[in-house]
Amino acid sequence: MRGRGAWWQERFYNSGARITGPREIVMDILHETDDHMSAADVYVKAHEINPSIGLTTVYRTLDMLTQMGIVQKFDFGDGKARYELINNPGGKKHHHHLICLKCKAVIDYTEFLDDEVEFITKTQNRLSEKYNFDITDHVISFYGLCENCR
Amino acid sequence: MRGRGAWWQERFYNSGARITGPREIVMDILHETDDHMSAADVYVKAHEINPSIGLTTVYRTLDMLTQMGIVQKFDFGDGKARYELINNPGGKKHHHHLICLKCKAVIDYTEFLDDEVEFITKTQNRLSEKYNFDITDHVISFYGLCENCR
DNA sequence: TTGATAATGAAAATCATTTTCATTTAGAAA
């Protein structure tokens, strides 16, 4: 299943990043899950595939992917960062999060994105022009109390 | 300047939270700044006012305020959480963030909120109904590379 | 095939945040 899509390899190349075993494995793992994975989660899976991979490398790879805009890093308030592929062809759809402030439960929602696209596109264009930012991504999260905690 | 607004004291009361010296000081500090303060930042200021206040209490207070929806907790990716008052009468306006993935610079923007209000209100209503969530807050952030890093 | 350099892994270091626990305090009740 390795090398399923050259799409990211091309992006690595364009960034001057080498394509290595550990990086391929991390990309595979991210492709294969629908979860919000922490670095430790990725490490555990990577370790099953190749026990010589170090946690440090997982961190470094996830960080690099985040900076390249391939991965999105989230903080749900439970003390560890979570990572998700931004473009996962055939994978999880674009979505946002509904986060409970008390129990930290996270609900992914994909509804109501039509209105969002319109709003985000417009705002993003305005912002990138005004602040000369190369915007690659956005986050929309709603916070509150879930039905169990309210 | 203490006790400037009873608004939060009432909310403390309604939550069964006691109004204590340390908590008043933390609220004052949050009222008086426009920055995105970390717990350590708040601690330093609190310590100037009353050196007996402990960092632990600052953390606990900020956490409580976050759960009460008085404060919003942010993660800009630099490893420490930031806190801002959500309703600061006479203070900083509602705003969102533009965050550089490389240098972690944060730009606050307040423009283009008219479109946002419409979009957010609608989405929030739909979500709270569908998922039975008591939504108190939202975050919209844009990520990318700032003009120096792009 | 080779060499420069990027990437890696293990271990140690860092550092934000949380926990523990003995002490103090707010504020309801008497």
Place this chain on the structure above:
DNA sequence: TTTCTAAATGAAAATGATTTTCATTATCAA
């Protein structure tokens, strides 16, 4: 006002995620 009890506090220790260091290895352009 005084008393009483649960909530709040602070210091210190513990935790745990993430980063740094540095010697070794591997990628890939030439």
